[in-house]
Amino acid sequence: MAKAPAPSEIDWQNLGFNYLDLPYRFLAHYKDGQWDDGQLTGDSTLHINEGSTALHYGQADFEGLKAYRTKNGDIQLFRPDRNAARMQQSCDRLLMPSFPADKFIAAVKSVVKANADYVPPYGTGGTLYLRPLMIGIGENIGVHPAPEYLFTIFAMPVGAYYKGGVKPTNFTTSYYDRAAPHGTGQSKVGGNYGGSLLPGDEAHKAGFSDVIYLDPATHTKIEEAGSANFFGVTQNNEFVTPKSDSILPSITKYSLLYLAEHYLGMKPVEGDVYIDDLDRFTEAGAMGTAAVIAPIGGIEYQNQLHVFYSETEVGPVTQKLYDTLTGIQFGDVEAPEGWIQKIAL
Numbered sequence: 001m002a003k004a005p006a007p008s009e010i011d012w013q014n015l016g017f018n019y020l021d022l023p024y025r026f027l028a029h030y031k032d033g034q035w036d037d038g039q040l041t042g043d044s045t046l047h048i049n050e051g052s053t054a055l056h057y058g059q060a061d062f063e064g065l066k067a068y069r070t071k072n073g074d075i076q077l078f079r080p081d082r083n084a085a086r087m088q089q090s091c092d093r094l095l096m097p098s099f100p101a102d103k104f105i106a107a108v109k110s111v112v113k114a115n116a117d118y119v120p121p122y123g124t125g126g127t128l129y130l131r132p133l134m135i136g137i138g139e140n141i142g143v144h145p146a147p148e149y150l151f152t153i154f155a156m157p158v159g160a161y162y163k164g165g166v167k168p169t170n171f172t173t174s175y176y177d178r179a180a181p182h183g184t185g186q187s188k189v190g191g192n193y194g195g196s197l198l199p200g201d202e203a204h205k206a207g208f209s210d211v212i213y214l215d216p217a218t219h220t221k222i223e224e225a226g227s228a229n230f231f232g233v234t235q236n237n238e239f240v241t242p243k244s245d246s247i248l249p250s251i252t253k254y255s256l257l258y259l260a261e262h263y264l265g266m267k268p269v270e271g272d273v274y275i276d277d278l279d280r281f282t283e284a285g286a287m288g289t290a291a292v293i294a295p296i297g298g299i300e301y302q303n304q305l306h307v308f309y310s311e312t313e314v315g316p317v318t319q320k321l322y323d324t325l326t327g328i329q330f331g332d333v334e335a336p337e338g339w340i341q342k343i344a345l
């Protein structure tokens with residue numbers, strides 16, 4: 001595998017969301033009941049036993065967060081404590097040993113600092129995407145928690161999700177479910193994604209950007225998209241997002257619930273969103289770290305496309321939410337207490 005080009009050779013304006021083998025990643029090993037200190041390493045290949053539970057039984061979870069370059073050249077993280085806490089919850093669900101939150105944040109910072117030249121310049125919209133990952137490894141064949149674990153954090157520069165402005169896309173519903181009612185939908189685990197590849201592929205082939213999954217028990221309520229939570233805006237200035245035990249608690253979602261209330265004067269609502277009651281929304285979108293907000297032009301359900309604001313233009317409230325959150329992440333808008341952590345360079 002070729003190493004990433006030197007930072008001076010990267011076309012920052014045209015970065016996509018692609019793997020790059022950067023100079024450094026963090027790697028820690030859990031054995032005999034404890035984590036070692038971990039270290040930065042140049043080796044992007046993991047050497048693991050063929051019996052590793054991650055390979056057979058899905059004992060694997062992950063996180064996704066970004067480092068942002070500010071106007072004055074600083075580098076900062078957005079709410080990494082929330083990723084640390086969520087990964088601990090995912091680990092608990094899969095009987096994996098959690099990685100201590102303070103060490104998680106320190107390791108994220110060490111990876112950003114070691115690859116600092118790969119954090120895209122301010123103004124390009126690019127960021128350094130960080131991927132913490134834990135897998136069960138070691139000699140094993142039965143269905144048991146693994147005897148050993150690896151925790152790694154690797155990074156890569158990614159481009160602005162939208163070049164030339166935020167644009168809506170259409171989504172569709174599916175016969176398939178993403179997660180079971182009391183399954184692992186709340187946890188950021190690899191297994192949730194394997195099953196989403198087929199419905200996602202069918203949606204893409206039909207011309208939609210992704211699936212809006214319905215609640216697995218009744219198929220009457222919106223749950224979330226493949227890797228982003230759903231919101232709708234009502235005429236009464238409400239910011240509405242589904243509440244369910246089988247959706248992934250998005251940090252972007254909880255941040256936008258707060259900003260809608262405290263920065264935009266909206267009423268935040270977490271509750272049921274029925275798929276046959278979309279007329280209540282004037283705008284809608286999908287929320288997650290990758291795109292921040294992907295505005296939803298329309299949702300196809302039972303062969304009919306329900307259009308919210310417009311299939312081609314982003315709505316004014318969605319744009320304002322997007323500008324506020326990205327403004328905070330890039331350091332241009334004052335953040336609520338505790339949301340930003342600077343990297344000491």
Ligand SMILES: *Cc1c(COP(=O)(O)O)cnc(C)c1O
Nearest residue numbers: 227228229248250251252288289
């Ligand atoms: C990661 C993820 C999200 C988005 O969460 P953020 O913390 O906002 O990035 C939403 N849904 C699923 C299924 C996810 O895995």
